[in-house]
Amino acid sequence: MTELDVDLTALLPADLPDGREAVAEGKAMASQVERGRSLFCEQRGVGSEREWREKARGEGIPCTCMNIGLNTWADTREALGQIYEDALSRGVRPPDRFNLIAERRLGLPKDKRAEAPQETGPVMLTQQDWWELAHTVPIEPEAADNNIGSPASVENAVDALQAGITTIGVLSQYSWRWPYWDDEVGQTMVTLQAAGLLAAFKSEGVVFDSYLEDGYPGVFHDYANYVGWAMVERYISEELIGAAYSPSWGGLTQNPVVKSAVTLALEAVNPDRVPFNYTQGDTIGNTPDFDANMAVLNTDVLFMKMVDMRYRLGSAPIAVPVTETERIPSWDEVATVQTISRRLEDYVPLVDPVVDWAQIEAIRDRLVRGGRSFFEAVIGGLSSAGIEVRDPAQMLLVLKRLGSTRCEELFGAGDPDPEFPRGRRPVLETDLVRSTMEERERLLAELHGRHEEEAIRGMKVLVTSTDVHEFAPFLLTSTLAAVGTQVIDFGINRDPEDIVKAVVETDADAVVISTHNGVARNFGQLLMSELDAAGVSGVPVFMGGVLNEDVAGSDVPRDVSADLNANGIGTPGTIDRLVDALVDHRAGGVAV
Amino acid sequence: MLADFGSTYTKVSLVDPREGRLLARAEAPTTIESDLMEGYAAALGSARRSAGARLEPDYELAASSAGGGLRVAAVGLVADLTAAAARQAALNAGARVGSVLAGNLDEDQLGELRSSRPEIVLFAGGTDGGQAELVLENARRVASAGLPCHFVVACNTEVAAEAANLLGGGGAEVEIAGNVMPQLGQLEIESAREAILRVFLQHVIGGKGLSASVGYVGVEGPSIDGFTDDTVVGTLTFAM
Numbered sequence: 001m002t003e004l005d006v007d008l009t010a011l012l013p014a015d016l017p018d019g020r021e022a023v024a025e026g027k028a029m030a031s032q033v034e035r036g037r038s039l040f041c042e043q044r045g046v047g048s049e050r051e052w053r054e055k056a057r058g059e060g061i062p063c064t065c066m067n068i069g070l071n072t073w074a075d076t077r078e079a080l081g082q083i084y085e086d087a088l089s090r091g092v093r094p095p096d097r098f099n100l101i102a103e104r105r106l107g108l109p110k111d112k113r114a115e116a117p118q119e120t121g122p123v124m125l126t127q128q129d130w131w132e133l134a135h136t137v138p139i140e141p142e143a144a145d146n147n148i149g150s151p152a153s154v155e156n157a158v159d160a161l162q163a164g165i166t167t168i169g170v171l172s173q174y175s176w177r178w179p180y181w182d183d184e185v186g187q188t189m190v191t192l193q194a195a196g197l198l199a200a201f202k203s204e205g206v207v208f209d210s211y212l213e214d215g216y217p218g219v220f221h222d223y224a225n226y227v228g229w230a231m232v233e234r235y236i237s238e239e240l241i242g243a244a245y246s247p248s249w250g251g252l253t254q255n256p257v258v259k260s261a262v263t264l265a266l267e268a269v270n271p272d273r274v275p276f277n278y279t280q281g282d283t284i285g286n287t288p289d290f291d292a293n294m295a296v297l298n299t300d301v302l303f304m305k306m307v308d309m310r311y312r313l314g315s316a317p318i319a320v321p322v323t324e325t326e327r328i329p330s331w332d333e334v335a336t337v338q339t340i341s342r343r344l345e346d347y348v349p350l351v352d353p354v355v356d357w358a359q360i361e362a363i364r365d366r367l368v369r370g371g372r373s374f375f376e377a378v379i380g381g382l383s384s385a386g387i388e389v390r391d392p393a394q395m396l397l398v399l400k401r402l403g404s405t406r407c408e409e410l411f412g413a414g415d416p417d418p419e420f421p422r423g424r425r426p427v428l429e430t431d432l433v434r435s436t437m438e439e440r441e442r443l444l445a446e447l448h449g450r451h452e453e454e455a456i457r458g459m460k461v462l463v464t465s466t467d468v469h470e471f472a473p474f475l476l477t478s479t480l481a482a483v484g485t486q487v488i489d490f491g492i493n494r495d496p497e498d499i500v501k502a503v504v505e506t507d508a509d510a511v512v513i514s515t516h517n518g519v520a521r522n523f524g525q526l527l528m529s530e531l532d533a534a535g536v537s538g539v540p541v542f543m544g545g546v547l548n549e550d551v552a553g554s555d556v557p558r559d560v561s562a563d564l565n566a567n568g569i570g571t572p573g574t575i576d577r578l579v580d581a582l583v584d585h586r587a588g589g590v591a592v
Numbered sequence: 593m594l595a596d597f598g599s600t601y602t603k604v605s606l607v608d609p610r611e612g613r614l615l616a617r618a619e620a621p622t623t624i625e626s627d628l629m630e631g632y633a634a635a636l637g638s639a640r641r642s643a644g645a646r647l648e649p650d651y652e653l654a655a656s657s658a659g660g661g662l663r664v665a666a667v668g669l670v671a672d673l674t675a676a677a678a679r680q681a682a683l684n685a686g687a688r689v690g691s692v693l694a695g696n697l698d699e700d701q702l703g704e705l706r707s708s709r710p711e712i713v714l715f716a717g718g719t720d721g722g723q724a725e726l727v728l729e730n731a732r733r734v735a736s737a738g739l740p741c742h743f744v745v746a747c748n749t750e751v752a753a754e755a756a757n758l759l760g761g762g763g764a765e766v767e768i769a770g771n772v773m774p775q776l777g778q779l780e781i782e783s784a785r786e787a788i789l790r791v792f793l794q795h796v797i798g799g800k801g802l803s804a805s806v807g808y809v810g811v812e813g814p815s816i817d818g819f820t821d822d823t824v825v826g827t828l829t830f831a832m
Contacts, residue, residue: 460721486721490776501670502776506722535696535726 006410008385011401012394013185019393022189023241026154026196035201036164038134038141040097048166048205049097049140050244053275056096057314062305062345065278065316066334069101069145071550073122073129076100077136079331084137086335092342097167097316099144099278100133104517107150107178116179117526120328120518120550121145130163142167142209142277149173151187153194161197167207167277168198171233171245172215175400176468177493188397192241195392199242208237209277212249216404219470221433222426223258224367224413227265228374232399234269235375240392244272250280251320252432254296256303261363261428263307263315268368275314279304284432286325293322297337302344306352317341327548328518363428370413370427377411404470436471440479443575447483455583457484462508464490464499465545467517472545476512479575485582496527500534508539510582515545521560522549524569540585542570542578593639593649595632598622604635606643616643655686662687662792665710667734668694668772669717669726677772678716678746681781685788687712697730702737710741712791714784715759718748720774731755738762742791746772746784767791 037047046052056063066083070076080098087094103121105113113123124130133141143160147153149170160168174191181187198208210233212218217226230247237245247266253259259282267276281304285296297319304317319337321329378399383389387398399407405422414424426433447453463476470492481487490502499511515523520543531537549560561571572578594605602622606615618638623631640647664687668675675694682689690708693701705713713734717727727747735758742765745756752768760766767790770783 488776501673504670504723504726505673505717505773506719506776507724507726508722 006402006406008382008387008398008402011398012387016185016393016397017189019189019192019240019391019396022192023196023199023392026193026198027200027242029154029158029193029197030200033158033161033197035161035204036131036134038164038166039136040134040138040140041164041166043138046205048207049142050166050205050207050275052096052140053314053316057275057312060309060312062309062348063096063314063316064338064341065097065099065318066095066338067099067101067144067280067318067320068331068334069103069121070328070331071120071122073124073132076122077132079334080137080139082331083335083338084139086332087338087342090339092339094137095139095338097140097142097278099142099318101144102146104146104150104178106156107146107152107173107176108181109152110155112151112181117519117522118550120548124159127159127162130159134164140167141165142169144169144209144211145173145214146178148194148198148208149176149187149191151178151181151183151190153187153190154197157194157197161201161206166201166205167209167246168194169209169211169248170214171195171208171210171237172212172217174396175215175404179495184397184400188393188400191396192392195237195241195243198244202242202244206244207246207274207277208241208243210237210245210247211280212247213252213280214468216399216407217249218252219404219474220408220412221420221422221430222370222408222412222414222424222428223262223265223430224370224427225374225408225411226262226430227269227367227371228378228411228413230266231269231371231375232378232395235379236392236395238272240390240395244274246270246274246277248277248280250304250318251283252430254282254285254300254431254435256299257360258363258428258431259300260303260307261360261367263304263313264311264361264364265367265371267311267313268364269371276308278316278318279308281318281320283320283324284435286320286322288326290322290326293325296320297322297340298344301337301341302347302351305341305344305348306355309348310352310357326546366427373413374411377413378407381411432471436475440475440482443479444482446576447479447579452579452583453484455586456579459485459582459586460488460506460509461485461512461582462488462490462499462502462506462510463512463514464494464502465492465514465516466494466519466523467515468493469514469516469545472514472516476514476575476578480512480579483579496523496530499527500530500536503531503536503539504534510585511539511541512578513541513543515543515547518546518549520545520547520549521551521563524564524567528567528569540570540581541568542572542581544571544573544575544578547571593636593652595635595652595654597628597632597654599624602628602631602635604632604639606639606647606649615647616640618642662712662788663690663708663710664688664712664714664788665690665705665708666692667697667705667713667715667717667730668692669723669730670694673776674716674718674747674773677779677781678714678784680779681716681746681772681784682712682714682788684781685785685792687788687792696726697733702733705734706737706739710739712742712744712788713739713759714744714746714772714788715755716746716772716784718751718771719776720749720771722748724748724751727751728754728758731758735759735761739764742766744769744784744787744791746770746787749774765791 084094103119105116147156234245282300286293308315319341321333408422412424414426417425477487572581596603601619603619605617616639620631620634664682666678668678671694679692743759746769756766767787769787
């Protein structure tokens with residue numbers, strides 16, 4: 001039994017409603033929902049996406065998936081048509097499905113969307129938009145980002161089901177915080193109501209998706225804990241709620257052998273054999289050199305397809321456009337990699353026989369053992385700490401409030417070892433942690449060589465982010481601390497007003513913000529004006545990450561570094577140049 | 593033994609906490625003109641008699657609702673950070689929190705502070721090693737208001753002594769406690785809560801000459817969870 005040194009029951013409010021009642025309320029809503037049927041399902045003669053995937057799996061038909069979300073729904077709709085036609089014109093089968101990458105406003109209740117800050121990505125504003133989502137082209141949509149898990153879980157689930165969508169996510173996103181929304185209990189309860197609604201349609205093939213890296217696994221250090229976390233989510237979804245659960249994963253892993261083993265481990269803990277939703281293409285191997293990224297694309301997709309076909313997962317790999325690291329891809333960039341993905345199917349039977357699958361299966365088995373250990377530690381630990389582990393509200397909220405780091409420290413599969421950041425030796429360290437630590441070491445070697453530590457020693461640097469991405473802030477905080485600054489780790493996903501408050505209380509000497517959600521310009525403008533209003537406008541502000549935003553007159557989000565600079569915000573581009581800028585600022589130079 | 597020192601009556605209840613049973617209840621006029629403990633002794637004697645047994649309480653817990661309770665004002669820098677932490681500390685000390693002030697205090701806020709007639713001002717602001725300038729400026733402004741009250745300082749520890757000097761410049765009693773928010777988001781209100789109760793007992797109750805024999809032993813209060821604006825709880829344990 002896991003011994004816990006934290007009082008977990010203190011993390012839950014005394015008046016937390018029973019999650020089972022919320023699930024029952026959601027199930028009761030089903031009678032009011034008239035489910036539609038998507039154009040894809042109509043053409044395939046199936047009642048749900050799940051039915052198609054089971055058929056494809058049985059018959060050995062490879063499926064593909066794509067992520068798409070341009071500035072507006074109108075742009076996205078047009079792009080879908082162009083991608084579909086492009087595939088036909090090239091003589092390849094169009095994608096089977098797509099994830100709608102909506103922006104975060106979709107996750108807010110409808111009456112709050114207009115006043116919330118706009119980000120990059122479409123928002124479904126009308127019933128017509130939802131209908132078009134499933135009826136523009138015969139490519140099956142998933143209501144993915146910012147649907148279930150968000151404060152607008154119920155309304156989005158209803159809209160999606162009525163439009164004919166049968167795979168709806170994203171369970172892992174329940175751990176997110178939406179802009180200007182702090183009602184965690186309310187968010188948990190609507191998540192459970194929406195999940196209950198999906199449960200009511202389980203027999204009709206409706207599936208609850210979870211992209212693991214959007215939740216805790218995205219910042220876990222051990223792949224075994226990915227598998228364990230998926231088991232926890234499956235337990236909550238299937239055993240406590242009754243909704244069919246299918247995980248997706250893969251964007252933060254570069255090594256194709258490791259990725260194959262993790263996918264197989266996730267399938268090994270899928271007792272109902274719900275078709276594996278999708279495997280996301282690698283997003284961390286890419287660089288600004290789009291041509292070089294072709295190597296990442298080809299290797300990654302080939303292995304994802306081999307695993308899917310060999311083990312009959314019924315999955316749908318995503319080929320990541322080579323430009324995605326720099327911007328939201330245009331329709332033709334998506335279409336190009338979809339064609340490559342289809343052509344790679346020809347090579348699967350040629351390469352598969354010479355791959356050492358036994359080695360991959362051995363890694364899989366280690367991960368499964370570790371995953372089961374994590375799962376048992378979570379259930380046993382929470383139960384012994386007084387948490388009602390049959391109540392999905394208690395389960396979701398206590399894990400959310402515990403946080404990813406503590407969760408991995410307490411329940412992780414690896415043996416205790418203080419040499420590792422999470423206090424445990426990982427069963428298999430994640431690619432992202434490995435590459436982040438390597439990058440950190442490289443930076444430190446370079447910075448120590450410059451002997452600049454004295455210049456910025458003790459400088460109070462507040463580090464935060466505008467979104468849910470954790471590794472850039474992790475790299476920033478660990479590197480800046482190692483070069484002698486006093487880091488104020490303000491966590492992730494902050495609003496400008498939060499940052500101003502933190503600057504007032506801490507008297508920070510500098511603010512460093514990581515951003516990847518297409519809000520850089522507006523966020524920066526608001527932050528600077530709020531700093532000014534609070535009388536602390538002298539503090540230098542730096543932003544890094546993906547500095548783009550939707551701008552009138554441009555089809556794709558454009559770089560807004562110049563706007564930020566004009567507003568007095570530094571955009572050094574790399575951490576070593578950020579350190580230079582901090583040194584300059586200390587010396588009284590120009591920070592931008 | 594549970595006692596409530598009211599403005600008019602001192603109420604005493606004897607309870608058996610193991611069985612959750614009320615054994616006896618009695619009251620006597622509050623003896624504010626002589627010594628509080630006289631009225632308490634009368635009420636306790638009456639309760640013991642009505643219980644019909646010679647009871648020696650394991651614990652004696654007392655609270656006071658006289659005069660509407662202890663009035664505390666909370667001062668911090670950001671409304672939902674250090675000011676909120678200060679307010680929480682004051683509430684957990686059982687006080688009525690008349691005003692909560694944040695930001696660079698202006699004349700209107702100082703006027704609000706005066707009109708809330710605090711017996712204690714809990715002065716917070718800044719994380720440890722954090723904001724100093726704005727905290728000290730607020731201390732100067734509060735000191736300039738000339739409030740007839742006591743101060744508990746629970747701000748950035750690096751400037752707590754300087755803030756205390758400013759606030760106590762006019763002769764007011766000042767006690768320095770730990771910072772209510774030593775780091776962003778980290779609530780550490782226990783030290784300030786204890787300090788409020790100490791100042792209350794030593795200077796507010798003692799200073800009013802309500803009793804020569806009350807000895808403070810410790811305080812027990814509610815946890816933060818579930819606290820509401822209207823809740824005035826927190827109990828004082830006395831050695832008598």
